[in-house]
Amino acid sequence: MSWLDTHATTALEAWRDQGLERTPAVFASAQDPVATIDGAERVLFSSSNYLGLSTDQHVVAAARGALERYGAGSGGSRLTTGTTAEHRLVEEAFARFLGYPDAVFFSSGFHANTAVLHTLAGPDLTIFSDERNHASIIDGCRLAKQAGAATKVYRHRDPAHLAELLDQHAAANTGARALVVSDGLFSMDGTLAPLPELTEVCRAYGVALMVDDAHGTGTLGATGRGIVEHFGLQDTPPDILVATASKALGAEGGAVATTRHVADMLRQQARPYVYSTSTSAANCAAVRAAIEVLERTAHSDDGPVRALHRNVARLACALGYTEWPSPIIPIWIGDEAEAMAAAAALREAGFFVPAIRYPTVPRGKAMLRVTVMATHTIGQIEALVEALERR
Ligand SMILES: Cc1ncc(COP(=O)(O)O)c(C=O)c1O
Known part of the structure; x- marks a missing residue:
């Protein structure tokens, strides 16, 4: 056996012995x-x-139309040959839907999170991360560390602990940059980040806030605009909001909604944007159609967001939860x-x-x-x- 096979066999045996094989x-x-x-x-x-949008007739028809026009693959990264009109349109749709000046579309939510954290990193940056954040945020922090940034982990959904850490940071590092990052809807237990309190703490300390709303996009808020709408924080949204297309929107990809300056920086410097073949035009068309379905049905009782909210209430109530959010x-x-x-x-x-x-x-x-x-x-x-x- 080569060392590769010996290594793989030993690693897998240890994995199985711990009962971790899936x-x-x-x-x-x-x-x-x-x-x-x-x-x-x-x-x-x-x-x-x-929301069932993966098989929605408008979503499938949009993907089919783009597939026939553009073919299966995009043929390059966004800065070479991988930007079609559909890539532009889906970014415009995300920015409009989420209420931000701009949005950058990556081929996955995982890419989006790692890209933002790595691209913003430098020796003067400290990232404050919820202890139960998604693996893509943890890996983003690891990449950020390679670029000199530090990460401090605050207790799960605990704005008071975050404020304590920010206090210590402010005392020791006058003028240094700080970014707080949290999942919006925690993907394993379905609970929400305390966004109003996080927003308040970030404002009080003058630090930036990034929220990964992967599972909140399309599911939270009366019209599916996510955690910001859920808490009524449209006037003070996070500086950076990551929305995925891979969950409620029924397709694939992750959008970073933010200011024009940050979006432009990501388009120049984010490695998954620059060095990875972009997602297909067909996928972009599907995602845009999904957003349009939500916009069109925003005030309709028959729309998918309200249907989801009704079903959540039914099941959560039967399982003994009151007012379950997700x-x-x-x-x-x-x-x-x-x-x-x-x-x-x-x-x-x-x-x-x-x-x-x-x-x-x-x-x-x-x-x-x-x-x-x-x-x-x-x-x-x-x-x-x-x-x-x-x-
Ligand atoms: C909270 C959270 N963030 C990010 C991601 C990554 O998104 P994607 O599946 O689009 O890569 C996931 C997906 O599992 C997630 O649950």
Whole structure:
């Protein structure tokens, strides 16, 4: 065996010994409420296609039209041959939808987060990061460190601890740059960042705020504009808002909504923008169509955002939560093996709800992560609740 194979075998054995090996479920259908998963039909309660837009007729038609016009691939990075009219239009759509002067579209939310943190980094920057931020923010902080930036981690959803750290920082580093970064909607347990308090702390200390609203885009706020709309903070939005197209918008990509100056800097210097082939025009067209669906249905009771909010209220209430804010509903179990057994029992009963365990969540905090879609029927929601009660 080459050293590569020896290394891989040893690493995998250690991984298995810790009970960490995972096998992906294989889908032979779209992310609809009833999906074909590993060869069987199951009711899907774990997709991020929260609004059902992945198969929306306008979204699919827009993608098909762009696919026929531009072909499958973009043929280059954004600064070479990979910018089409669709790339420009989707950035305009994000800026308009989110209420920012400009937006830069990356091929994933992961790219967007790492790009912002790395591009802004320098020896005079300190990043203040929530301890449960997404892996893409953690990796962004690691990249920022290579460029000389420091990272300080504040306790999860704890603005008072953040203020303490900012106090210490201000005392020791007059004039140095500081950036606070938080997930908007925490993707594993479905809770929200305390955005009003974070905004207040950032204003008081004169530091910049970046929010990753990956799961909030399309799901939070009366018209799906995300966490800023949810808290009514349109007059004091975060300096940088990352929105993904890969969850509620039903396609792929991550947009950084911000000022024109910051957007221009990212377009020149963000490495995933400059050195990676851009996402396809078909994807951009799908994302723009998804945004247009939300804009068109903003005040309609039949629109997907209101349908999602109704379904969240139904399921959360049946599971004993009052006023649950998001379509990610955790069912805490604790023990890893027990969580795996619960997921297997639900699969037997015809539902697909994954167990989430270490290293995605801390050890001993395993859970079932249920996600709701606008397209679930009341019958499907009631059947899941019954299956959970029987478990
Ligand atoms: C909070 C959060 N941020 C960023 C991302 C990355 O987004 P994408 O899947 O578009 O790369 C995810 C996706 O898993 C996420 O949950």
